[in-house]
Amino acid sequence: MDGIADMGGSQGWGGASVPTADEPPFAEPWEGRAFALTLLTMGRISGQNLDAFRHALERLSPDDYMEDGYYGRWLNAAELMLLDSVILAPGAVNARVHRNQGEQVEEPAAPEPRKPDYKATAAGSLRTVEAEPRFAVGDRVRAKDISPEGHTRLVGYLRGRRGVIRRILPAALLPDSHAHFRGEDAQHVYSVGFDSQEVWGPDAEPFRLSADLFESYLEADS
Amino acid sequence: MTTSAPNSDRLSPALRTEALEQLLTERGLVDPAVMDKFISTYENDVGPLNGAKVVAKAWTDPEYKQRLLDEGTAAIKELGFSGPQGEHIVVLENTAAVHNVVVCTLCSCYPWPVLGLPPSWYKDPAYRSRMVREPRIVLAEMGLELGEDVDVAVWDSSSEVRYLVLPERPAGTEDHAESDLAALVTRDAMVGVAKVGT
Numbered sequence: 001m002d003g004i005a006d007m008g009g010s011q012g013w014g015g016a017s018v019p020t021a022d023e024p025p026f027a028e029p030w031e032g033r034a035f036a037l038t039l040l041t042m043g044r045i046s047g048q049n050l051d052a053f054r055h056a057l058e059r060l061s062p063d064d065y066m067e068d069g070y071y072g073r074w075l076n077a078a079e080l081m082l083l084d085s086v087i088l089a090p091g092a093v094n095a096r097v098h099r100n101q102g103e104q105v106e107e108p109a110a111p112e113p114r115k116p117d118y119k120a121t122a123a124g125s126l127r128t129v130e131a132e133p134r135f136a137v138g139d140r141v142r143a144k145d146i147s148p149e150g151h152t153r154l155v156g157y158l159r160g161r162r163g164v165i166r167r168i169l170p171a172a173l174l175p176d177s178h179a180h181f182r183g184e185d186a187q188h189v190y191s192v193g194f195d196s197q198e199v200w201g202p203d204a205e206p207f208r209l210s211a212d213l214f215e216s217y218l219e220a221d222s
Numbered sequence: 223m224t225t226s227a228p229n230s231d232r233l234s235p236a237l238r239t240e241a242l243e244q245l246l247t248e249r250g251l252v253d254p255a256v257m258d259k260f261i262s263t264y265e266n267d268v269g270p271l272n273g274a275k276v277v278a279k280a281w282t283d284p285e286y287k288q289r290l291l292d293e294g295t296a297a298i299k300e301l302g303f304s305g306p307q308g309e310h311i312v313v314l315e316n317t318a319a320v321h322n323v324v325v326c327t328l329c330s331c332y333p334w335p336v337l338g339l340p341p342s343w344y345k346d347p348a349y350r351s352r353m354v355r356e357p358r359i360v361l362a363e364m365g366l367e368l369g370e371d372v373d374v375a376v377w378d379s380s381s382e383v384r385y386l387v388l389p390e391r392p393a394g395t396e397d398h399a400e401s402d403l404a405a406l407v408t409r410d411a412m413v414g415v416a417k418v419g420t
Contacts, residue, residue, distance in 0.1 A: 007351040008327030008378065016352065016363040017343035019410045025264050025339040030236035032265070035339075036257035037243055044251050054329055061227035070330070070345045072235030079228040079242060088245065096241035097233050110249060124309050125382040153380050155327055157354065169383050170310050189381050191312075196355075205358050207374035212381035 002147055002156060004065050005058035009157035009200070031071040038071075038078040045085050046116045050125070051179035055151040056080045086114040118181035120173070127186035129171035134215055135190060139165045142221040143192070143213060151179035154217040161199050162221050166210060167191040174214055187215040269338035272303045273386060274407035276336055278400045281391045291315060294386065298336060308335035308384060314377065315388045316414065321372050322387050323361065323414030325353040326379040333384035337409055344413065354378055364415045387414040394420055 007013075026032040042048050056077035057065070064076040082088040089108035098105040121127070135141060145160035153175050169191055173184035194209045229238060246252040276298055280287035290297040294313040298304070311333055314322035326332065327350050332340040343349055343364070352360045357376050358368060368374065377385045389411040395403060410416035 005328055007347055008354045010347075010351045013346075013348040013351050016348045016360045017346050018364055019341060019343050019415065021408070023341045025269070026261070027342075028236065030239045032261035033243055033257060034235065034239045035264070036260040037239065037246065037252060039260060040252045040256065041246070044246075057329065059226050061230070063232065064227050064229050066347075067232065068229060068235040070342070072229075072238075075235055075239055075242065076228050079238075080226050083226070083228065087249075087251070092245060093228070093238050093241045094231055094233055096245055097237045100237065100241060100244075126309055153328060155378065155380055157327075167312075169312075169381065172382055189383070191383075200355055205356050205374075207357055207376060209354055209376050209378070211378040212383050214381070 001055075001058055001150060001152070003058040004060070004062055005054070006156045008155045026071070031069070034071040034075040034078075038074040041078040041082060044087065045081055046118045046181060047120045048123075049120070049178065049181070051151060051175040052081065052181065053077060054175070055179040056084070058151070085116065086111045116181035120178070121184060125172045126170050127173050127184065129186050129188055131188075133168050133188040133190075135165045135168075135188075135218065135220070137165050137167065140221040141165060141190075141192060141218045144217055144219055148176060150176060152176045152217075154213065155211060157199060158194065158211055158213075161194055163192040163194040163198070165190050166193040169212060172214075174216065176214075176216075185216075189214055190218065192218070264334075264339050268305070268334060270336075270407075270409035270412065271404070272301075272338075273333075273336035273409070273412045274404040275301055276303070276386070277388055277407045277412065278404035280388055281395075281403055282400045287388075290388065298386075303335045305335045307331070308333055309382055311336070311384045311386055313386050313388050314375070314414075316390050316417075318390070319371075319373060320375055321368055321414065322375045322377060322385075323353065323357060324377045324379060324385040324387060325350060327351065327354055328380060331379040331382075331384065333386050336386050337412060341409065343415075361415060364410075366416055387412050389414075389418045392418050392420045 089111045095105050095107045142162050143158045169189040171188050173186050177183050177185045192213050196204045196207045280290050290313050294311040330340045330345040411418045
């Protein structure tokens with residue numbers, strides 16, 4: 001989907017942060033708790049479906065995506081997945097926050113879960129695909145100029161752009177269907193090289209840009 | 223596609239994390255001891271020191287370096303490093319002529335088994351948005367000025383493949399032991415936003 005998470009090439013974010021040495025993984029203890037809670041939450045819904053998690057992230061409101069920091073964003077997406085599968089009732093988390101602060105707030109009853117009837121065929125994302133790869137190293141391709149309603153890893157800034165197959169990567173399940181618990185549709189994946197001036201125009205900095213694109217994102221560029 | 227706003231009341235994420243942990247623990251859906259273990263793993267065991275060992279070995283063992291560039295995942299596993307976010311790792315060699323740098327524009331995909339969890343600058347929207355558009359300017363802002371004769375190669379981690387940069391070995395380290403070399407290698411150099419200094 002064309003959402004807030006698809007940041008490649010967007011402007012107005014200001015300068016890059018200068019790295020500091022020995023930054024800890026979690027700036028505050030709650031960040032570690034949110035990290036671990038999110039990982040465990042994914043496993044309670046329908047296997048460790050990372051694509052469903054990424055789709056939850058991209059569906060967050062701009063405030064929920066930006067305002068609570070990186071692990072706050074994870075927490076919000078984990079809660080969204082729990083709401084989607086009716087493991088949590090709407091408002092349950094915030095009601096508990098208020099109760100923990102001594103307020104007399106009624107908490108919603110735990111609902112009857114409706115988890116997706118779905119199971120991945122194996123752990124992880126790598127899969128075997130019997131069909132030969134449609135493209136070979138050196139083939140000229142074009143990223144399709146499409147705008148899917150649901151989840152996709154076809155980044156917006158490359159849609160419609162011409163590139164060259166640089167490397168054939170291991171086949172993997174397709175995030176676009178897996179994220180929605182609709183099946184794996186495993187495909188070949190390619191590292192596709194693009195020229196920066198093909199993507200951003202003749203005045204762009206010259207550099208080589210590579211992205212990993214699933215076979216169904218690509219068409220031959222004849 | 224509608225968006226959703228679980229935190230529309232804008233309560234503190236620290237308080238909301240505590241509340242969610244309580245709710246899921248009471249329902250038997252999470253075990254706080256398992257959470258402690260996840261946190262401890264990434265605070266103490268899995269971090270850029272792993273990647274630094276891989277790099278130092280590649281600098282001192284040409285056959286290992288070749289295996290690392292040919293089959294990154296297997297060569298990294300030789301040193302005992304594997305796990306989540308490391309299903310297939312591709313290693314990119316930086317040279318005097320080519321400088322590789324890695325980004326994830328869609329989220330913050332990062333090779334956990336060798337680098338641990340990503341630092342704040344990697345997750346920053348400015349890095350995610352601009353590294354695929356004006357990498358030399360971004361790198362200069364981060365403290366790395368590259369000569370005009372260096373080719374810049376930017377890798378957007380848009381699938382489950384993860385990328386690790388093999389930095390250039392700094393001059394003057396010919397006599398260093400592998401463990402001394404590993405101590406020089408930084409997280410920033412293994413993503414490609416810095417060089418290794420001495």
